[in-house]
Amino acid sequence: MLIRRPRTNYLSSDFLSNQFDNAITGVFKEFFPYPHDNHEAVSYLGRSFPKTNIARDKEQLLIKIAAPGFSKSDFDITLEGNTLTIKVDNLPGEKIDKWIQQEFTISTFAKSWTVPSDLSLEAIDADYTSGLLTVTIPAKEKKAHVTKKVSVT
Numbered sequence: 001m002l003i004r005r006p007r008t009n010y011l012s013s014d015f016l017s018n019q020f021d022n023a024i025t026g027v028f029k030e031f032f033p034y035p036h037d038n039h040e041a042v043s044y045l046g047r048s049f050p051k052t053n054i055a056r057d058k059e060q061l062l063i064k065i066a067a068p069g070f071s072k073s074d075f076d077i078t079l080e081g082n083t084l085t086i087k088v089d090n091l092p093g094e095k096i097d098k099w100i101q102q103e104f105t106i107s108t109f110a111k112s113w114t115v116p117s118d119l120s121l122e123a124i125d126a127d128y129t130s131g132l133l134t135v136t137i138p139a140k141e142k143k144a145h146v147t148k149k150v151s152v153t
Helices: 013-031
Strands: 052-056 060-066 076-080 083-088 109-114 125-129 132-138
Touching: 060 083, 083 132
Parallel strands: none
Antiparallel strands: 052 060, 060 132, 076 083, 083 109, 125 132
16 A cells, blocks of 8 residues: 655745744744743853743732742842842852753843833732742722812802
8 A cells, every 4th residue: 555645835835934934943042042932941141041920810910930949038039110120149059060960950040020000019029938939019909989079169
């Protein structure tokens, strides 16, 4: 029995589009090796980007960063204007030059976000427990709609 492979139309727009996308993506990944589609922590220029979850509801913005191996004092959380920055500049623990096997690294990182104006920046809170940094920014309390009758004199 002869199995035929379907013919590829090399001039079809779908085929050409896929080939172009693959070529551009490959070049992009080669020159800019940052975590654009990778869900792992990736080291780029000596910094790492830990996994981060962000959730938003009516009451708060919640940022969770998986950063095991640090202590509470290692985190530098700053709010400048409406930009929230979380970074670690100091590496904890001992440095070992020759590993037999190394599957993870603990390195410095920095991440920044623009915080929406409807959040209460004065009430920001952070907690670090079991390798998970949780930053909570509550929503501003909405002012009650006031109706006022103005008399003309």
